[in-house]
Amino acid sequence: MKSYYNCNAFEDEAFEVKPEFSVLQSELVLKKLNKNNSASFAKEKVEYKCKWKKQDNFDSEKPTIIIPTRNMKDLIKKTITNLEDNSITKHCNLIVVDDRSDQDIKSLIGSYSYLRVDNDRGFSFSMLNNIAALICHKLKCSQIILWNNDLWTVNESSFLEFLRRHNESSSTVSGSKLLYPPKEISFIKEDDSKNILEAFPQVSGNWRETIQYAGTHFLPLMPEAQALSPYHYKRFGDPQDPRVNCDKGINALTGALLIIELVNFIALGGLNPSLAKNFQDTDFCLKVIENELHCYYFGKDLFFYHDESVSLAGSKLENNQFLSDEVLFGKIWNDRISQLVI
Secondary structure (H helix, E strand, O other), rough: HHHHHHHHHHOOOOOOOOOOOOOOOOEEEEEOOOHHHOOOEEEEEEEEEEEEOOOOOOOOOOOEEEEEEEEOOHHHHHHHHHHHHOHHHHHHHHEEEOOOOOOOHHHOOOOOEEEEEEEOOOHHHHHHHHHHHHHHHHHHOEEEEEEEEOOOOOOOOHHHHHHHHHHHOOOEEEEEEHHHHOOOOOOOOOOHHHHHHOOOOHHHOOOOEEEEOEEEEEEEOOOOOOOEEEEEOOOOOOOOOOOOEEEEEOOOOOOOOEEHHHHHHHOOOOOOOOOOOOOOOHHHHHHEEEEEEOOOEEEEEEEEEEOOOOOOOOOOHHHHHHHHHHHHHHHHHHHOHHHHHH
């Protein structure tokens, strides 16, 4: 099953970065789920058609930030402006990955690297990041940073401190504490976002500047598909809680913000292509732990803002993909996850 769980193109030694290229990926999609939780999956080959433009001053010695987006011109402009205003673009390359947008994203991002990815299956967080990572690997980069299009740094020093802690700990993959932004800087100007009203109505009016992410913990969901399911630890909690205002080794992290050592990312097959929209971040971190590499959470007096689900709330649930990802994650990890996380 390795070909369905790893990015196939990582093993293609003949791959060349060209202005136009295609990546053919083997993937599994849930076909049928029976009452006893037995499942059957269809095997598909998905072609990802790509167009690439590298920024003129691309420096392989610098980390490369990868930001996928589908349309949302105003949001991606806000995020790039945040990176520029805090000098992050002086310390990092930037690749914006355009997922089938109808809007002109290429003109918006100016001189930064642009990767357009088209396919017939739909949104795949895994493959958008995998293809950008493959390009970085071929360009001799050593670090990538997965960065959501609705995530912002507080200032330059916070970002550099996050990077410093990652490097000094010899971490393979690192994440940080994420907070819901205050209304004055949020992309969402209403008192409550659609995501809050639909998923967390109990915190209406009391969620801003609380914890969006502060680590992952695992809870049993039997008789659901997953024996242990990942949850955001202390969501809506106090950012100063000593259980989250700390640095620690951890079992899993959110893909909204990750510093990753690229050599390990490639060796482990990248983000699972068959977990197209959900759980691929947890899956990757569990592979890191299983291979006796290091996964760290850095939250001691350090945080970033995440305007959660501004752009992806709908796409994560489309085409029954959430259920497919949930069932497949369980099939992959149920027999051994407790040995890793408990």
